[in-house]
Amino acid sequence: MRQLFELCGENRDVRFSPFCWRSRLMLKHKGLDFDCVPITFLEKQPLETAAAKTVPVLNDNGTWVKESFDIACYLDDTYADRPLFGSADARAQARVLNAWVDHTLLGGIFPMIVADIHRHLDAKNAAYFRETREKFLGCTLEEAQASRAGRLGTFRKSIAPLRAGLKVNDYLSGETPAWLDYAVFGCFIWVHLASDLEVLEVDDSLYGWRERMFELFDGYGRSMPRAA
Amino acid sequence: MRQLFELCGENRDVRFSPFCWRSRLMLKHKGLDFDCVPITFLEKQPLETAAAKTVPVLNDNGTWVKESFDIACYLDDTYADRPLFGSADARAQARVLNAWVDHTLLGGIFPMIVADIHRHLDAKNAAYFRETREKFLGCTLEEAQASRAGRLGTFRKSIAPLRAGLKVNDYLSGETPAWLDYAVFGCFIWVHLASDLEVLEVDDSLYGWRERMFELFDGYGRSMPRAA
Numbered sequence: 023m024r025q026l027f028e029l030c031g032e033n034r035d036v037r038f039s040p041f042c043w044r045s046r047l048m049l050k051h052k053g054l055d056f057d058c059v060p061i062t063f064l065e066k067q068p069l070e071t072a073a074a075k076t077v078p079v080l081n082d083n084g085t086w087v088k089e090s091f092d093i094a095c096y097l098d099d100t101y102a103d104r105p106l107f108g109s110a111d112a113r114a115q116a117r118v119l120n121a122w123v124d125h126t127l128l129g130g131i132f133p134m135i136v137a138d139i140h141r142h143l144d145a146k147n148a149a150y151f152r153e154t155r156e157k158f159l160g161c162t163l164e165e166a167q168a169s170r171a172g173r174l175g176t177f178r179k180s181i182a183p184l185r186a187g188l189k190v191n192d193y194l195s196g197e198t199p200a201w202l203d204y205a206v207f208g209c210f211i212w213v214h215l216a217s218d219l220e221v222l223e224v225d226d227s228l229y230g231w232r233e234r235m236f237e238l239f240d241g242y243g244r245s246m247p248r249a250a
Numbered sequence: 251m252r253q254l255f256e257l258c259g260e261n262r263d264v265r266f267s268p269f270c271w272r273s274r275l276m277l278k279h280k281g282l283d284f285d286c287v288p289i290t291f292l293e294k295q296p297l298e299t300a301a302a303k304t305v306p307v308l309n310d311n312g313t314w315v316k317e318s319f320d321i322a323c324y325l326d327d328t329y330a331d332r333p334l335f336g337s338a339d340a341r342a343q344a345r346v347l348n349a350w351v352d353h354t355l356l357g358g359i360f361p362m363i364v365a366d367i368h369r370h371l372d373a374k375n376a377a378y379f380r381e382t383r384e385k386f387l388g389c390t391l392e393e394a395q396a397s398r399a400g401r402l403g404t405f406r407k408s409i410a411p412l413r414a415g416l417k418v419n420d421y422l423s424g425e426t427p428a429w430l431d432y433a434v435f436g437c438f439i440w441v442h443l444a445s446d447l448e449v450l451e452v453d454d455s456l457y458g459w460r461e462r463m464f465e466l467f468d469g470y471g472r473s474m475p476r477a478a
Contacts, residue, residue: 109336114415114424115343121414122350186349187342196342 023057024049025081027068030060031142031216036249038139040128040212044090045078047204050239052101062147090208091120094201106201116201122183127209130177131221133159137167138217142249170219177221181228188227192234199238207235207243215248251285252277253309255296258288259370259444264477266367268356268440272318273306275432278467280329290375318436319348322429334429344429350411355437358405359449361387365395366445370477398447405449409456416455420462427466435463435471443476 026049028042037043037060049056061068061077072079074088080096087096095113098106107113140151140163152163159166184206187194194202210232213221222229236244254277256270265271265288277284289296289305300307302316308324315324323341326334335341368379368391380391387394412434415422422430438460441449450457464472 107337108339110425111336111423111428111430112340112343114419114422115340115347115430117418118411118415118422118430119343119347121411125411183346183349183353187346190345191342194342194346195339197338200339202339202343202346 023081023083024054025057025059027059027061027077027079027081029077030062031139031249032144032147033142033247033249034060035247036142036215037246038142038212038216038249039077040208041076041090042078043208043211044204045080045093047207047238047243048094048097048106048201050242051106051199051204052097052104054097054101062144063150064147090205091117106204108200112201116205119202120205123205123209126180127206128212130173130180131209131213133166134170134173134177134221135167135213135217135219137163138219138249142216174221178223178226185227188231193231199235203231203235207232210235211243211246214243215246217249251309251311252282253285253287255287255289255305255307255309257305258290259367259477260372260375261370261475261477262288263475264370264443265474266370266440266444266477267305268436269304269318270306271436271439272432273308273321275435275466275471276322276325276334276429278470279334279427279432280325280332282325282329290372291378292375318433319345334432336428340429344433347430348433351433351437354408355434356440358401358408359437359441361394362398362401362405362449363395363441363445363447365391366447366477370444402449406451406454413455416459421459427463431459431463435460438463439471439474442471443474445477 026042026045028037028046029039030037037058046058059068069075069077069079072081072086072088076088078088078090078093080087080093082096082100087093094106098113107116136155136159140148143151156162184194191197193199194206210221213219222232254270254273256265256274257267258265265286274286287296297303297305297307300309300314300316304316306316306318306321308315308321310324310328315321322334326341335344364383364387368376371379384390412422419425421427422434438449441447450460
């Protein structure tokens with residue numbers, strides 16, 4: 023039995039968490055079967071079993087693992103085929119990249135779609151989300167999202183390092199996708215599922231890369247229910 | 251015969267270019283013998299042989315390679331022992347990291363030490379450096395460097411992703427140094443050789459890492475002549 027606990031909206035089929043998407047796609051990459059178990063922000067019970075505060079949480083036949091980066095390491099350590107990291111230095115570099123992606127991509131996107139996310143939650147979760155996120159943002163969700171137009175250009179510039187990778191390779195990890203592709207694509211599918219915002223321009227090399235990522239695993243990402 | 255052409259100041263023993271340091275340390279990492287050939291900004295002749303506009307340029311017994319990242323790839327492709335990249339995905343990730351390091355570390359440090367660099371050049375090179383760099387910066391070298399105090403806090407925050415790597419490992423590439431360590435240390439030895447500015451606080455995990463990097467290859471970095 024293999025279960026991935028992941029965040030859902032009021033429509034429990036909508037799974038928009040970027041962190042959960044990383045783990046989902048890494049399980050697909052490994053070719054492992056798994057069941058996705060949706061939980062809302064306020065449904066904490068499965069998290070207690072794993073001593074976790076957030077999803078994703080993986081239950082791999084009784085071994086509980088939390089945090090998307092640790093899940094990636096666990097998957098490589100446990101299932102050696104189709105590695106997510108090709109070498110020890112790739113994994114070490116990934117810790118640096120993971121912090122950069124979380125800060126620059128997740129942190130850059132979040133205020134631009136935060137009111138959209140809120141709209142897709144049930145009343146109780148929406149109230150919890152508003153209270154905690156407005157405290158974090160220092161403004162209302164609607165004020166944050168209203169600053170979207172001004173933020174978009176800065177965001178597009180901030181992700182320039184990713185384009186440097188795509189000058190040479192089809193994927194951020196080289197000729198085929200691996201950890202970095204899933205870590206970054208998690209951010210973009212989050213936007214796609216939770217919002218109508220288009221964060222990339224059509225002539226951006228990242229746009230073409232994102233299309234390739236949507237096509238992986240028989241169009242897995244493309245087939246997911248959107249909140250909008 | 252193996253030659254590394256690298257930038258020097260008026261004192262030709264002072265070699266402060268961060269890009270050249272990357273290549274120097276990667277040659278040391280490989281255990282290869284090489285001669286360093288100093289050139290100033292205006293001494294372009296060796297660069298013409300390699301169709302390069304900037305140093306470092308490597309002449310590996312008649313094979314000319316330019317650009318520090320391409321030199322790293324060339325060294326791994328030509329001398330397989332002691333790899334700088336442990337896997338194809340490590341090399342692909344490194345292209346993303348390289349762009350980030352250049353933008354965030356080199357770009358962040360440059361205005362803080364630019365007047366110091368200028369002081370260490372002969373009259374002709376100093377004039378060339380002032381003209382080109384003031385155009386780039388949009389202000390005088392002295393104005394840029396005077397903004398140092400205001401920039402330092404922002405710079406220290408901007409390199410947080412590196413600290414995420416050091417939470418788990420002694421080096422940015424894992425248990426032993428590899429490409430990412432040399433790429434980043436090149437930035438810090440640049441400051442050390444060209445300026446008295448201390449960009450890191452003593453309790454920063456990067457401070458300890460930098461000490462370890464200075465000690466590599468029998469204290470190679472520490473033994474280099476400083477401009478100051």
